[in-house]
Amino acid sequence: MKLRADIIKCGFSQLEQIAEIESKCIPGGWSLKAFEDWFDEKKSIVLAAVYNGEIIGFANGSWVLDEGELLNIAVLEKYRRRGLAENLLKTLEKFFAEKNVTVIYLEVREKNQSALSFYEKHGFIKNGLRKNYYRNPDDNGVLMMKKTGDKYAYTGN
Numbered sequence: 780m781k782l783r784a785d786i787i788k789c790g791f792s793q794l795e796q797i798a799e800i801e802s803k804c805i806p807g808g809w810s811l812k813a814f815e816d817w818f819d820e821k822k823s824i825v826l827a828a829v830y831n832g833e834i835i836g837f838a839n840g841s842w843v844l845d846e847g848e849l850l851n852i853a854v855l856e857k858y859r860r861r862g863l864a865e866n867l868l869k870t871l872e873k874f875f876a877e878k879n880v881t882v883i884y885l886e887v888r889e890k891n892q893s894a895l896s897f898y899e900k901h902g903f904i905k906n907g908l909r910k911n912y913y914r915n916p917d918d919n920g921v922l923m924m925k926k927t928g929d930k931y932a933y934t935g936n
């Protein structure tokens with residue numbers, strides 16, 4: 780059954796809670812310092828899913844001109860498969876659209892089948908592979924993209 784959570788935009792002071800979710804969901808993922816060094820309200824966004832006053836998931840991304848990047852998305856294990864990541868992704872896509880983003884890129888571990896299925900379900904297609912990109916454990920990085928606006932000019936030719 781779908782879980783109705785509020786999606787909020789986070790500020791710098793909430794990054795500690797975000798980093799905590801990251802550490803629970805993505806072993807070897809971003810540290811608090813990595814989030815703090817990356818965060819810049821002019822070109823980055825962190826969205827959190829809040830349920831009963833608690834942050835239970837988040838997504839963060841950056842954009843440059845018409846290109847957006849989804850950097851992380853994670854939901855605490857006990858709340859998964861209830862549409863929260865979908866809600867976060869759709870909110871991020873809406874935000875990017877307001878910034879005139881027309882294509883979104885991401886990278887994911889090849890062995891992360893749940894994330895790969897999630898992205899494919901939401902229209903991302905594979906467009907590259909970085910061999911042995913990840914460590915602990917070793918894994919390839921799958922590059923994915925999704926065209927989200929009409930102005931995107933790449934034709935593949």
Ligand SMILES: CC(C)(COP(=O)(O)OP(=O)(O)OC[C@H]1O[C@@H](n2cnc3c(N)ncnc32)[C@H](O)[C@@H]1OP(=O)(O)O)[C@@H](O)C(=O)NCCC(=O)NCCS
Pocket residue numbers: 804805850851852853854855858859860861862863864865866887891892893894896897900
């Ligand atoms: C990937 C992740 C964010 C999905 O969150 P979620 O809230 O469970 O996702 P939603 O409920 O919105 O979407 C569910 C869809 O995602 C995919 N999916 C999620 N978990 C899956 C699993 N264990 N096996 C297969 N597909 C899965 C499916 O397409 C599923 O659709 P379905 O339920 O109709 O089959 C979550 O599994 C997670 O936090 N994983 C750990 C962190 C991570 O790997 N993040 C991605 C890399 S940054």
